[in-house]
Amino acid sequence: MSPILERLRGRLIVSCQAYPGEPLRVPEVMQRMAQAVVAGGAAGLRAQGLEDIRLIAASTDVPLTGLWKDGEDDVFITPTLEHAIAVADAGADIVALDGTRRPRPDGRTLAETIAGLRAHADVLVMADCGSLDDALAAEDAGADVVGTTLAGYSGEREKTDGPDVALIDQLVARCRRPVVVEGRVHTPAQAADAIDRGAFAVVVGTAITHPTTITSWFDAAVTGRARR
Numbered sequence: 357m358s359p360i361l362e363r364l365r366g367r368l369i370v371s372c373q374a375y376p377g378e379p380l381r382v383p384e385v386m387q388r389m390a391q392a393v394v395a396g397g398a399a400g401l402r403a404q405g406l407e408d409i410r411l412i413a414a415s416t417d418v419p420l421t422g423l424w425k426d427g428e429d430d431v432f433i434t435p436t437l438e439h440a441i442a443v444a445d446a447g448a449d450i451v452a453l454d455g456t457r458r459p460r461p462d463g464r465t466l467a468e469t470i471a472g473l474r475a476h477a478d479v480l481v482m483a484d485c486g487s488l489d490d491a492l493a494a495e496d497a498g499a500d501v502v503g504t505t506l507a508g509y510s511g512e513r514e515k516t517d518g519p520d521v522a523l524i525d526q527l528v529a530r531c532r533r534p535v536v537v538e539g540r541v542h543t544p545a546q547a548a549d550a551i552d553r554g555a556f557a558v559v560v561g562t563a564i565t566h567p568t569t570i571t572s573w574f575d576a577a578v579t580g581r582a583r584r
């Protein structure tokens with residue numbers, strides 16, 4: 357296994373992302389966020405957008421998974437070969453891309469996209485999948501790692517409240533490549549459970565790095581409960 361992946365075995369990867377229009381959608385802010393989570397023990401980082409990737413790659417030394425979200429269409433996580441090459445060139449160690457079986461905007465298959473990326477750069481590829489069939493196809497297409505990132509977002513599986521544990525169990529049982537659990541891991545207990553189920557690593561985003569959502573959880577918990 358690659359030394360980059362070895363550093364992530366059984367560890368926490370923290371996704372540092374802000375969304376369009378949000379106050380924290382500033383590359384330097386995400387760079388600081390990345391430094392803050394590494395100080396807390398994150399063994400890996402995940403970042404969106406070329407400038408965020410560049411800044412984080414330059415200022416941290418943990419394995420960096422990069423992606424470029426583009427478009428409103430079904431396939432928006434690093435949707436084309438051109439996007440994937442740009443993410444690699446920005447400094448990502450692992451390029452995360454849509455690993456579903458849906459048609460891609462540039463007409464390439466996932467296998468063609470991975471082969472094209474590999475011809476350009478020596479990077480690892482994480483396939484962001486939405487189902488077991490996605491993950492099995494992504495392995496055949498050459499992905500180094502399969503993730504549960506798109507479970508509940510690609511139309512194939514229900515969006516569970518927490519991580520999709522049934523899918524985790526399926527992937528761990530059937531996949532040959534490391535399975536990275538990502539998506540709605542909201543508590544340390546859920547992260548531990550994912551590892552106990554056989555996940556190679558766990559990605560946590562929102563519950564660590566998205567204060568607007570975290571605030572809404574606390575607000576919903578307290579609002580309306582006061583005795584007087």
Ligand SMILES: CC(=O)N[C@H](C=O)[C@@H](O)[C@H](O)[C@H](O)COP(=O)(O)O
Pocket residue numbers: 371373423505506509538539540541559560561562563
């Ligand atoms: C579906 C999609 O677009 N997922 C994105 C992928 O990079 C991010 O918006 C998520 O924050 C990330 O997957 C981490 O998941 P969570 O924030 O639930 O811990």
